[in-house]
Amino acid sequence: MRKKFARALGLWILPPLIWSFMWFLFITSKKRWNFNGKFPDSPVVILFWHGELLLAPFIYAKLDTSRKLNVMISDHFDGEIIARVTKLMGIKTIRGSSRKGAVKALISAIKSVKEFGEHVAITPDGPKGPRHSVSDGAVVIAQKAKIPIVIVNCHPEKYWQASSWDKFTVPKPFGTIDFYISEPIYINDMTKDEAKLYLKERMLKYAV
Template identity: 45%
Template structure:
C-alpha cells in the first residue's frame, strides 16, 4: 500500500493525467480565442531556433504548428519533473523533446540539438527557463545559432485578457474568448556577433512584444 502512494507513483499518475488535460485546455483556448498573427517574414522553410519567454509558453506549440504547418520541432525541456510533464505534452502535439538544461546535461543537450538541426528539424527553447530569472537569456540559443549558423526566430504570445500566476515567470494563461496576438519575429543571425552581443540581441527582440 505504501508503494501505491509513493512519490514515484504519484508522479507517474500526474504524467499520465496532467498533460492530456493541458493539451485539451490549449486546444479549447486556441479554438475559442480570436487569433492575430504578426509575421512580417515567414522563416519556417529553414531549420531555425525558436525562442520565447517561459511565462508565455502555454500556447507555443499550437502557435508553432499554425505558423509552420508542421510539427518538426524538438523542444529543450528541463530534466526536472516539470520537464517530464512538458515532454509528454510536446509528444501529444507530435513534436520531440531534448531533456536537460545549460546547468545540467548541457554538453549532451548541445550535441542532441546540433543533430536535430542537422536533420532539418527546428529547436525550440525558453532562454530564461527553467528557473529564471524572468526575461534573462542563457547561453543556449546563442551558442547553437552561432555554431550551426542558423537563424533565430522570436515568438511572443500576448493575450488581451489573461490570468498571471504568482510564479517566478508570471506564467500567462489566456482567458477564453479573448484575442491572442502571436508575434513571430523576422529571422536573424548571430554567428558574427560575440556571445554577449548575441544574447543581448535575443533579449531585445523578445522584449519588444513581451507580456
C-alpha cells in the first residue's frame, strides 16, 4: 500500500515539476539551431537518443509542421511519468517498447502515420539500452510506412551527466545548447541491418 501511494503521489507531483524545470533550462539557455535541410511536408520518424530526452521536445516546436507528434514511450512507471510530461507539452504518446508491447506499439505507430498523417518520435536505444544502440522499431516504421527519418540531437556545452545506463544529460542553466536537425533520410532501399548501422553513425555525429 505504501509503495502504491508513493507512486500515485509521484505521478501527481513529478510531471508538472519536470515540465517546469525543462522550461527553466530552455529559457535560460542560449539556443543555436542547426538545420541541414527543408523539413518534409509529410509524416516522418524522428529519432533522438534516450540520454538527450530532456529538451528534445522543444525541437518539435521549432519544426515547420502542423502535424501531430506521437512519442513512443515504454509501458512502465517511469514511462508513465514521461507520458504525462509530454502531454503537458501537447505531444501524444504511444505506449510500448522493444521489450514490452512492441508489436502493438509498432502497429499503432504505423496506423498514426498512414491513417492520420502524424509524426512518430522514438528513442532507438530506450528504454533499457544498451546506450547508443538502434533497435528495429524506427526502421520497421519508416520502411513499412515509406516515410523518411529525421535525426535530432541536443548538445549542451555545459551539462551534468547521470551514472545511469543512458548517461542521461541535464544541461546547466545559462549555457549554450546546439540543437541539430538532419535532412530527411530515406532508408527504403536498405536492409534492416544496413539501415540500423547507418542511422547509428548519423546519430552519433552530434551526440553528447
